[in-house]
Amino acid sequence: MTAPLTLRVYDSLTYAQHQGWACVFCSASLAAGGRSVGRAVSADGRDSIEVYACKQGCGGVTPPQDPAHEEVR
Numbered sequence: 001m002t003a004p005l006t007l008r009v010y011d012s013l014t015y016a017q018h019q020g021w022a023c024v025f026c027s028a029s030l031a032a033g034g035r036s037v038g039r040a041v042s043a044d045g046r047d048s049i050e051v052y053a054c055k056q057g058c059g060g061v062t063p064p065q066d067p068a069h070e071e072v073r
Contacts, residue, residue: 010042010049017051024051026058 005067016022021030026063034052 010040010047013040013049013051017047020050020052023054023058025053028054028058029055 010018012023013024014027016029017024017027018033023030023034024040030052033055035055036050037053038051039048040051055063
C-alpha cells in the first residue's frame with residue numbers, strides 16, 4: 001500500500017488550482033485533463049475543496065490507483 005498523498009492547504013492554493021484548472025502539485029495546466037486526488041482542507045479545518053492533479057503524475061508524485069478517483073476530461 002502506498003502512503004497517502006499530502007495535499008496542500010486550501011488557503012495556499014493558487015486561483016487556478018482552487019478552480020481545478022491547474023495541478024495541485026506542480027501547477028501545470030489541466031486543460032488536457034486530470035484526475036481527482038482528494039480534498040485540500042482550509043487552515044482552520046472548516047472548509048475543503050476537491051483538488052486535481054496531472055493524469056500521469058508529476059514531480060515524482062504518482063496518482064492514486066483508487067477507483068473512486070475518476071478521470072476528469
